[in-house]
Amino acid sequence: MSKIQGFFQLSNRRLISQIIFLLGxxxxxxxxxxxxxxxLTQYFIYGIFALSLDIIWGYVGIFSFGHAVFFGLGGYxxxxxxxxxxxxxxxxxxxxxxxxxxxxxxxxxxxxxxYFLFYSRIAGPYFAILMCAISVIFERVAVDWYYVGGFNGxxxxxxxxLSIPKLYAYEITQPTLLYYVILGITIGSYIFCSRIVHxxxxxxxxxxxxxxxxxxxxxxxxxxxxxxxxxxxAGIAGLAGALFAAVFSYIGPTTxxxxxxxxxxxxxxxxxxxxxxxxxxxxxxxxxxxxFLSGIMAYYWILLLAFIFIISVMFFPKGxxxxxxxxx
Amino acid sequence: MDLAxxxxxxxxxxxxxxxxxxxxxxxxxxxxxxGVINMAHGEFFLLGAYTVVMVARVGISFWMSxxxxxxxxxxxxxxxxxxxxxYLYERxxxxxxxxxxxxxxxxxxxxxxxxxxxQLVTSPLPNMIRFLGTEYPAYRLxxxxxxxxxxxFTFYVFLRTDYGxxxxxxxANRNMASVLGINTRKIYQIxxxxxxxxxxxAGGIMSPLMSVDPxxxxxxxxxxxxxxxxxxVGTLYGVLGGGxxxxxxxxxxxxxxxxxxxxxxxxxxxxxxxxxxxWGIFGRQP
Numbered sequence: 001m002s003k004i005q006g007f008f009q010l011s012n013r014r015l016i017s018q019i020i021f022l023l024g025x026x027x028x029x030x031x032x033x034x035x036x037x038x039x040l041t042q043y044f045i046y047g048i049f050a051l052s053l054d055i056i057w058g059y060v061g062i063f064s065f066g067h068a069v070f071f072g073l074g075g076y077x078x079x080x081x082x083x084x085x086x087x088x089x090x091x092x093x094x095x096x097x098x099x100x101x102x103x104x105x106x107x108x109x110x111x112x113x114x115y116f117l118f119y120s121r122i123a124g125p126y127f128a129i130l131m132c133a134i135s136v137i138f139e140r141v142a143v144d145w146y147y148v149g150g151f152n153g154x155x156x157x158x159x160x161x162l163s164i165p166k167l168y169a170y171e172i173t174q175p176t177l178l179y180y181v182i183l184g185i186t187i188g189s190y191i192f193c194s195r196i197v198h199x200x201x202x203x204x205x206x207x208x209x210x211x212x213x214x215x216x217x218x219x220x221x222x223x224x225x226x227x228x229x230x231x232x233x234a235g236i237a238g239l240a241g242a243l244f245a246a247v248f249s250y251i252g253p254t255t256x257x258x259x260x261x262x263x264x265x266x267x268x269x270x271x272x273x274x275x276x277x278x279x280x281x282x283x284x285x286x287x288x289x290x291x292f293l294s295g296i297m298a299y300y301w302i303l304l305l306a307f308i309f310i311i312s313v314m315f316f317p318k319g320x321x322x323x324x325x326x327x328x
Numbered sequence: 329m330d331l332a333x334x335x336x337x338x339x340x341x342x343x344x345x346x347x348x349x350x351x352x353x354x355x356x357x358x359x360x361x362x363g364v365i366n367m368a369h370g371e372f373f374l375l376g377a378y379t380v381v382m383v384a385r386v387g388i389s390f391w392m393s394x395x396x397x398x399x400x401x402x403x404x405x406x407x408x409x410x411x412x413x414x415y416l417y418e419r420x421x422x423x424x425x426x427x428x429x430x431x432x433x434x435x436x437x438x439x440x441x442x443x444x445x446x447q448l449v450t451s452p453l454p455n456m457i458r459f460l461g462t463e464y465p466a467y468r469l470x471x472x473x474x475x476x477x478x479x480x481f482t483f484y485v486f487l488r489t490d491y492g493x494x495x496x497x498x499x500a501n502r503n504m505a506s507v508l509g510i511n512t513r514k515i516y517q518i519x520x521x522x523x524x525x526x527x528x529x530a531g532g533i534m535s536p537l538m539s540v541d542p543x544x545x546x547x548x549x550x551x552x553x554x555x556x557x558x559x560x561v562g563t564l565y566g567v568l569g570g571g572x573x574x575x576x577x578x579x580x581x582x583x584x585x586x587x588x589x590x591x592x593x594x595x596x597x598x599x600x601x602x603x604x605x606x607w608g609i610f611g612r613q614p
Binding site: 063065116117120121122124125126128129130132133134136137140141143144258262265269299300302303305306307309310313314 | 359365412415416420421422424425426428429430432433436437439440546550553554557586588589591592595596598599602603606
């Protein structure tokens, strides 16, 4: 037991909560209907996206108010690659290539953005507003650029495909199988992030959050650390976007812009910022409630959501799931 | 050579710049003085416009309804400050989130009451006036004139009144001002109400020129934020400069390229300017 605990670096409460949720998700397709399984598959993708924001917002204190840029960029890259829409690169169209571009391009963009912004000491609200402006710029470009679908976006994106070039290809479209594939990727991303958070690199990151200036006096190149974690976060967001494009078979300007950037804030805050699992479960819970309640309550649902959000911000900084997964 | 289209273009740009400054002024004093990022400011603008719509239904004249919109939105600001903002003065980053929640709530409440469609406000001055050798809508001239009056009034309040003196003391050094016996909480409250009222008034003034719909506030929020950062947070003159740069660039590129292209270019220019001078054009380098 202590060995497993050592591997995940957990307190008991956290470990038990994690095992319960994991078992719940593992057995869900056996009891749930096909529609529910498909929905949950989609919510996992939002969960990965929420995870990517939480790792920089909750642990490093960088408030990325335009995180959908990386999600959308990942989705568009996946789409352009698998639909063979990039000139001269049409021979390169497997799911693997799509994922490589979908993760790599957002991470690369985050590095460039980081070099541009973090070395100028733009932080806090200034960074938030600049990221917001950047996400709006990307949304406008996506709307205005007809080659990438313009306002309507792109449809008929190929599904995730397991393939060996020229020999074998299997399209993962069977809902239960797709569910377990996405669940596996979600758990993988979660373990990856919690390993980062609990590594020596992670300790420096939480020091950035607590006192950036003091860390600098100790001789650490703080902006460089910020750039690294920002690139990791952007890569995970890009992964979520790429999976979104393949699973929904659609990508459009709303996924890269302001709407998606702000929706994710609600998931992370309601679920619990700074706990990784809390943020993911927040995305799943809010999406679930939305599907369930927006039919019954219509417009009142958003009003209720806004209210829950404001109350969470003011009085429950650890959100709904924060207590289960926090380390103290 | 016919200068008329050029002059009309310049007047339209000025119109946009002045309204942007009016919105940014409220946002800027709240940000500069309280450190509160008010994401609901666009919705205060929206509420101002809807107040004019509602008051018009009761049958009160348009000019009175402008006053009503400033007072009503000021009161809403007071309620929001009392219920929410005052708990968050120690956590400025969380004000972005809380006010964003408020903005969603207000927008949704408006949709529930008025529906998602646009409302039309009939212009109280539908005629054209000969101005600088061209025909120009009288109401747009009124918009510019009233914006200038309100901007001057704001400067008067901050530079010549007792409240303004205290407010500037709080901007310069919050702790020192508090030690000298200034009730900073009171100053914060007045500032939030004043900023909200400015947004409400701007929304009221703009209502006959725009389609009054639940999304109208969003278009002004981000340009206004960029304007105050470019100008320099905490400086009143900075808001004028930043508003002129953002509004001017947007108008010029809308005319030369397209509104969408203009937004892309303007935001990019703003990001580069902020990167080069994070303390703002009129702000002091720390």
